[in-house]
Amino acid sequence: MASRAGPRATGTDGSDFQHRERVASHYQMSVALKSEIRKLNIVHLLIWVLMAAQVTESQLSLVSHKVIATPYQWEYPYLLSIIPTVFSFLALPRNNISYLVISMISAGLFCVAPLIYGCMEMFPVAQQLYRHGKAYRFSAVSVMYLVIVIAVQVHGWQIYYSKKLLDQWFTTTQDKKKK
Numbered sequence: 001m002a003s004r005a006g007p008r009a010t011g012t013d014g015s016d017f018q019h020r021e022r023v024a025s026h027y028q029m030s031v032a033l034k035s036e037i038r039k040l041n042i043v044h045l046l047i048w049v050l051m052a053a054q055v056t057e058s059q060l061s062l063v064s065h066k067v068i069a070t071p072y073q074w075e076y077p078y079l080l081s082i083i084p085t086v087f088s089f090l091a092l093p094r095n096n097i098s099y100l101v102i103s104m105i106s107a108g109l110f111c112v113a114p115l116i117y118g119c120m121e122m123f124p125v126a127q128q129l130y131r132h133g134k135a136y137r138f139s140a141v142s143v144m145y146l147v148i149v150i151a152v153q154v155h156g157w158q159i160y161y162s163k164k165l166l167d168q169w170f171t172t173t174q175d176k177k178k179k
Helices: 025-060 075-094 097-131 140-178
Strands: none
Touching: 025 075, 025 140, 075 097, 075 140, 097 140
């Protein structure tokens, strides 16, 4: 037995660590995936707050439309993308499989679908800017396309890591049922 202040146990040189218990790999993977999902959820919350601020400002007309662009139609349904994030945050502490599944399905519906529609909605404006040689300026469309690119990556990774975490949880529950 190791002691902090005393001499080392007799008969050992410190190389007898092989027999000690280790945390099972699926638990380590679960912790790592939960951490990644939490980080992605926080990034999504930041994107969502920016979108909500833009939509709220346009509804209340606090600032001139020259400063903040009028929201596109796809931004309103994208505000529902907070729902998958809430379910994801609720699923992680207690390994709730049903909340994680709801989060994954609703992420496709409320996150990815509005982003795809947004790309299609803004494409004619972007195409017109490109034809007139103004595509490389700092326009609202280019900023929104940048937001869409970041959001698609965030949601794609959220769904990917959630699927991997779900697989980890299923293998854990299947192993317990076999015993």
